[in-house]
Amino acid sequence: MNRRQILTGVSLSLALFLTLPAAGQTPEELRDDVLALTGPGTEGRAVGTPGAATARRYLISELEAAGARPLPGQDGLGIPFRFISGVEDRGSSLRAGGHKRFGSDQVKAFAFSETGEVRGELYFAGYGIRVPESAGVRYDSYAGHEVRDKVVVVLRYFPDDVEDETRSVLNRHADFRSKASAARDQGAAGMVMITGPGSEGAGELAPDGFDISAPGSQGILAVSIDGAAGDRLFAGTGVSLAEVQRSLDSGEVDAGSFPLPGFATLAVDLERTPTSGANVVGILPAVDGSLDPPYVAVGAHYDHLGMGGSGSLNPHAPPAVHPGADDNASGTAAVLALARTVADAPLTRPLLVGFWSGEESGLLGSRAFIRDEIRPDQLAAYINLDMVGRLEDNRLTVQAMGSSSVWPGIVERANVPGGFDLALSDDPYVPTDSSAFNSESVPTLSLFTGTHPDYHRPSDTADKLNYEGLARIARFTGLVARRVAESDPVPEFVRVERAPETATSRVSLRAYTGTIPEYATEIEGLLLGGVMAGGPAEEAGLQKGDVIVEFAGTPVLNIYDYMNALEAARIGEPLTVVFLRDGERHEVTLVPAARP
């Protein structure tokens, strides 16, 4: 160990306590685990692949060696779950009025569409956006229009020439799924989307989103059609789609909702590919040997992006192994280390250790587990480790502190020996597995050492981890788990209100700035955890540690303000960023780019 033992006379015992390596928690052992999880045969550990199975076998054998037992009712430590790994459009079509039938070269089903055939009158519904009243902006493409049992035709995106504030609200309700939901809620039989002649990528079919594997359809038949097919639908109306879009873009909501001539038959034939993934779940008995709930649960997702794919930030590069050493071999190794320690020194409640798969595809494994395999009240609390291998400046982020009243006291006590410079956040709605537990009213805590330029890239490699820091985080997590085990009664769950209007669809973010926000901070403004190499932010001169306080004229007090402000950004249009560096205010011009 290279930690300086500075607290000489003060407490020799304190120094010993802090540095005494518990079994399975030395930096070297953690490195061995990370190397095994990112090593030959693991191929990026994408859910449902042989690479993930290789990693899973390692985890099962290590957990068994530590003495973990299957969750009561399970045959073994591996617990499979089903998910949709792909969706194939086997031939969707649209026949409208007297026109010819548009086939699969011009019609493409959305992955979230229902399969089947519907018939109904065609009705153009503008941009197909309904903004809830609470959003503070009035915009309803359906107001005053009856579309029940009709096939609605809508434009992709949202009106361009509106004020920035309106723009960001509209954008939030303009993603494909939101439009499909709006149409469904109006009673429409189907939705047909066109990329308008005035929009970016005019006439193109809508691309696949990142959510192909997300469970469930949107409850409506939904397709996109190309521009030629779109123009044909407007034939005979006396106006062109281009004219209609121009009026809509100038802000006239009503300019563009009207019946189209003819009757449509919309057919969608989607085949979803069911695949099997598996979590690894083991129970370490309590000090009295008990295996009975409630359990203290600690977990990490062990899957990553495999060879890349839509989750990669290198999407256009040739497929390459994304090792995911930080994301999330780091958390997996730390949880494994913790399990070994608890096997040697059990807690007063049994410990449930969970290694989830499919996190990168939408929390598939953790959601399946809490839905199908356990009752939420059997969990005293859930502690999540995701991306904990890059400890820098001794700064550990702890999120979801608001999910139970016990956390401030427990985290304080664990951090006295833990010794981190903590960045705390109450928000439990974090983009990792702990959200799945929060939704089921389980108190959660999520540990994180911050994003970095290697995030979701092939360069997230094992040699870049801070193993000494990782060992300390494993020990800290153990101290938290120990105090949760000793909490009697079990920690109460506190439902944190979700900040309004934050359910941003990242798919719809069109402009790219290359900023890496620091998510957990109470600082006023947006603290940059880094900037993407070669991205617009770096070009503008922004750097890690800068605090953005104003973006494109909008004050930025927190990450949500920033996300909103970001939506108002347009590709190629310079905007002003005001930020604090070393306490001084600076101003730069940033030119958003298209997402690389």
Added chain:
Amino acid sequence: MFQSLRRVSGRLVFVLPIALGGGLVSPVFAQQAADDESRFLSRIRRLTVEGRRAGEGYFSPDGREMVFQSEREPGNPFFQIYLLSMETGDVRRVSPGHGKTTCAFISAKNGDILFASTHLDPRSLDLQRDEIEFRASGQERRYEWDYDSHMDVFVERRSDGELVRLTDAQGYDAEGSWSPDGEWIVFTSMRGMFEDELSERETRLAEIDPSYFGEIWTMRADGSEQRRLTHVPGYDGGPFYFPDGSRIIWRRFSEDGLVADVWSMNPDGSDQRQLTDFRAMSWAPYVHPSLEYVLFASNKLGFSNFEVYMVDVAGEKEPVRITTTDGFDGLPVPTPDGAGLSWTSTRHGGEGGQIYLADWDHDAALAALRSAPSRSRLTETPQ
């Protein structure tokens, strides 16, 4: 804009009508900002999390415990006193749980814990409720420290857990600390407000600013032989013995309460010497165990921008700035072995301060003090 700021971090309290703009930045800032705190402080860690705010953390002589104050008692919006095990992180409340408390200190002789409390005031629970209602109303004082005249010094005897009252004078008695041998206590008292004959002006002051009457006192560990050491108008407070017991360090406000400086004197009150003269609020001094220098806090860089500084123990050189992070940094306390520094900070961005601890580079501190320029003015005034 004129603003009245009331703020306490325990051993300092001030009330100031003073004109200050938000953009007040000393020209010194740019030059000093280059000297990052990392040259003295490393492995910064946060010690307290629970509750609205915490501060005034002082170590036991073996460094295994820290006593501190925190607003974390359910139903009580005021500080209570807690004892933290630096080994396990276990925390227990020392003070009674109701009323206001402040400024605890652990005896080197027997571990007895000294603190000030108002819990014997029959109005304690009403005052707690009033404060909770006031805060719920959405208003918030910057901080109201009212020098409650029911504040008295108490000791928790570690041998039997009994709480022993040491002062009973009318007027605020608080801000106490032990001598290194555990035989004496130095503290702040405002009893002069009730006991002395007041001029007409002082009678008016007593109503608006009791701190004007703050003076340094000493007493034996059992509360006997209470004796006043300072007699200068203006708030004298926050006293501590030097680690070898040879002198007392404290902070003295000017009569108008606008300026505070760090002073030292003999334990009998003689030989009072001024160590700083920033023409700002320099306060919360604490002597490093090496006896080479004094750590303190000052707002030299701007009214609401407190940072930790250090100055050589004789006050012959210009003080050296320690902390450089945004937010309040003050109440510095070295660990007993001198290899660590604890202080109170809002660097996490929240409203209330919390206690931090870092490794302290004593050699770098000595080097920085050696190269500091000589102090231009050195004042010595008779007591």
